[in-house]
Amino acid sequence: MAYDDGNVFARILRGDLPCDKVYEDDHVLAFRDINPQRPTHVLVIPKGAYVSFDDFAESASDEEIAGFMRATGRIARDLGLKDPGYRILANHGRDGRQEVPHFHVHIFGGGDCGPMIKPAGK
Numbered sequence: 371m372a373y374d375d376g377n378v379f380a381r382i383l384r385g386d387l388p389c390d391k392v393y394e395d396d397h398v399l400a401f402r403d404i405n406p407q408r409p410t411h412v413l414v415i416p417k418g419a420y421v422s423f424d425d426f427a428e429s430a431s432d433e434e435i436a437g438f439m440r441a442t443g444r445i446a447r448d449l450g451l452k453d454p455g456y457r458i459l460a461n462h463g464r465d466g467r468q469e470v471p472h473f474h475v476h477i478f479g480g481g482d483c484g485p486m487i488k489p490a491g492k
Contacts, residue, residue, distance in 0.1 A: 371471065373419040379472035383417060393445045397437035400445050400477075409480030410449055410456070414442050420473040422462045442475060451479035 374380070381387045382399070389401035392412055403411040416438050420426040426435070446456050456479035461468040 371421050373421050373425075374471055375419065377470055377472050379413075379415050379470050379474060380419070383415070393441065393448070395437065395441060397434050398441040400441070403476070407476075408478040408483060410451060410478065412445060412449065412477045413474050414438070414445060414477060415472060415474040421471050422468065422473050423460050424462065426473045442477065446477055446479070449477070449479065451477070455479070457483040 378387065382389045382401070389399075391399065391401045393400040393414075397417055398414060399417060400412050400414045403413055416426060416430065416434060418426075418430060418434055420430060426438075430438075442458065446452060446458075449456075456477055459476045459478065460474070
């Protein structure tokens with residue numbers, strides 16, 4: 371799948387749309403989700419044009435990958451989520467219910483995140 375530079379995250383990165391920014395550096399932008407699913411719900415996106423985790427892992431530079439991972443950990447710590455804990459989630463494709471075709475992770479915290487997923491067939 372080719373990257374769509376008209377997706378909402380690309381528009382946020384260009385400054386065409388506002389966001390409630392919590393962190394930014396050379397490789398990453400993080401902001402609060404507009405429809406939070408937990409008391410703390412932050413999206414972390416790379417500044418590069420990557421469709422999915424697979425695309426990011428295959429195409430991003432080592433510096434971008436390391437920067438993204440370090441930033442994600444730092445953001446969780448800065449939000450006070452290290453203890454008692456938090457969840458990181460990345461969706462990929464239709465079956466993964468990826469809504470925006472720009473790689474991103476969700477950081478959820480501020481309360482019990484519940485079970486990971488329901489067992490198949492239940």
